[in-house]
Amino acid sequence: MVEILESTLVVPSEETPNHKLWLSNLDQVTSRAYTPTVYLYRSKGEPDFFSVQSLKSSLAKALVPFYPLAGRLGLDQNGRVEINCTGDGVPFVVARSGSTIDDFKDFAPSQEIRDSFAPPVESVDPPCILVAFQVTYLRCGGVVLGVISHHNALDGKSALFFIKIFSAITRGGIDDAALIPLPFFDHTILSARSLPTILFDHDDYSTNIFQSNSSSPHLTTVLKLSKDQIQTIKNTCGDDNSRVSTFRAIVAYVWKIACIARGLKGNDETQLYMAVDVRNRLNPPLPQNYMGNATLRTKAVATVEEIVANSPSLGVERMKTAIHKITDEFVKSFIDYLDTSADLAGLTKRGGLPRTSLFAVSWLGLPIHDADFGWGMPELMARAQLYGCGCVYLMNSPEEDGGVAVVVALEEDSMGCFKKIFYEQM
Known part of the structure; x- marks a missing residue:
């Protein structure tokens, strides 16, 4: 109480x-x-x-x-x-x-x-x-x-x-x-340009990917990965795994484990949405202390069979393709596209995702523990609540030992299997 x-x-x-x-x-x-x-x-x-x-x-x-x-x-x-x-x-x-x-x-x-x-x-x-x-x-x-x-x-x-x-x-x-x-x-x-110039397909933003009911039954867990365990996952991501980011390696692995735990059919399409910070992708970059939203959503797609039957390297490649398209011109085209959208407010509702989808957000490298008010650093900083099923957050370990905390929300009937095989499949 x-x-x-x-x-x-x-x-x-x-x-x-x-x-x-x-x-x-x-x-x-x-x-x-x-x-x-x-x-x-x-x-x-x-x-x-x-x-x-x-x-x-x-x-x-x-x-x-x-x-x-x-x-x-x-x-x-x-x-x-x-x-x-x-x-x-x-x-x-x-x-x-x-x-x-x-x-x-x-x-x-x-x-x-x-x-x-x-x-x-x-x-x-x-x-x-x-x-x-x-x-x-x-x-x-x-x-x-x-x-x-x-x-x-x-x-x-x-x-x-x-x-x-x-x-x-x-x-x-x-x-x-x-x-x-x-x-x-x-x-x-x-701001949008005075003469809108839409050079890319942004139709994925024409509908809300989130389900309206955020209170649908789900469970949330925090799974901790050591520096060695992260390297083990990276080792499955191809010969040149030294260039695979921690975010992509872990999320591709989570994507695979979630497909298994959810019992999805092999020919189902599965979507991995990601939030991409565009501050340094713009030309010129946004001011360092810009106070506002400077992220947009991108999507990697595969069949469940592709994700489950292959190593996380396949997921990493799909993620890489989805993220690398977010260039200066893509962002400006997207802002222009939104200027022509009839219902921006209809895209703002949040909740859980469909069973085939995940939404991954990286807090890696952010100063989430940089909050010393004079009585020491926090032992823990985290979201108090996630939006709903399918949300995945990655955060650095507060111990600064190279570890990562993986926060995942899944359906009640999927979480038990997810937690069981998360470390086993490693």
Whole structure:
């Protein structure tokens, strides 16, 4: 049980601009949902451990350069989402729980974790908040920091950058406001061209790949791979496996195991969707501190028989082909395509995927554990909840030992087999 002790709004410590912030087409078609994450901190008896006063004060300072996040998501006259930079503030919840840090030893994202340790929200639809925080003090003295960020406003890299700056200010790592790295909020850099030029087939985006019911029965697991186990998987990916990325090798392997565990027929078509960060694929690249959505979806396709009967190298090659087509011109063509789409809002609903599909997201290399608020690094950072069946997330091990955590959500009748053969097939 979690008891809410306090719920307040933290506003910027200085007056901030009041205006409307235009959002790009890449923002329009992403999830109309919050991304809930949790950070776990073990207390070592530090004085004023996770002081609410310190956190609120530093958050107020961080919200000066990041002032749009203190506003609200709105709609313009054409029904497009935009940010109303009102300075209304960021919800900050303080709670306590009878749980201990050790209760999270076998952590897996779930509805229960989301409901207990991420801040509550009334709606994902405008008008609504953009970010919120919940600090939950545990019986053992530890803390769970829950964060939600609205996906229409921030992708994972943007949200993590905000947390990085917020935590640095709190621990005294940035004690001068002039030293705060400035976020880049001008989304017009991703505007459609005045003369739309669609040179590629983007019809895959004409329908929503997600099923509408995200609450369909599914289970979530976190499977850990050591550095040696990752190399074992890479060794199955052809003679030149030294050039195969960790993401592609592991996801191709997960793709194969999921096809087996789901009992799919050999002639079924199976789809692997991936989120691709386009920041450095554009010419020129986006500014380093761009705050918004800069990812798009691509798809690798094969028959189940092809995936199951071959080594993961086949999946790696299909993934490589799907990812390499995301060039500067492809992204610009895609943005132009979205400008001609009649129903962008209809593409934003999220839920589980069909039984033949997976959606893989890489958090490898992202600063997910770079959240030292002055009391040490988190023991764990993870999503509090996944969208539903078929979602796969890859994250670096917090021990920085070269390991990877594989977070997978599958149907209840598939998960047992998946977990059993995941290590056996290696």
